[in-house]
Amino acid sequence: ARKSIPQDTPVFEYRGDSVRYVVADLREGRYRSEGRDCYLFFLNDTVVLDATTQGSISRFTNHCCMPSLYTKNVDFDGESHVVFFTKSAVRAGQELTFDYRFKQEDDADRVPCHCGAPNCKGFLN
Template sequence: MVIEYAGTVIRAVLTDKREKYYDGKGIGCYMFRIDDFDVVDATMQGNAARFINHSCEPNCYSRVINVDGRKHIVIFALRKIYRGEELTYDYKFPIEDDENKLRCNCRARRCRRYLN
């Protein structure tokens, strides 16, 4: 285990409204979907996990785990991580049509070129 993705748990239906609010205020948005119903919003009350970047060849992975009936997002190491090495995981965004694709800049040897 590396770190838990911490923040405020909100209903998934509120994410668009929050994203628009943050965008209007010029605030970077950091949200991580737990499931179809809940999302962790780490934008205002998160921890350092929100700054972990995407990579198509990551050194970590994320899992939703259940602890005492509550779901938590935890980042785990895939391999030994060396001091000074950037932490990364695959964001696994849903596949979108060509006009909504997000370019990937991970520079991995086997980069998929898009996050979604």
């Protein structure tokens, strides 16, 4: 953060293409086969936001097991938006992070976590 931010302050919105799970799975497979990173955020039980090719700066927010941000679905104008809020007061210079909360995978597909937090779970999924 460039400056101090009080607790529970909205910081930014996660933006991207709104797609169904089936489409998100296909896109993720294509991105991976092309050696690209992908930025998918599960909005609810049926919709995924794909910020891989377009979106806000929020798509570059790193994971941490002790995050400085949390996400909340906020409805405006009849649409659901994913907004990042500060979990506690953030100091100037502190990294803005959130817990990706990936679903647990089989051991072969686990992604190591290197966040360095005292409560690090060791894996992102």
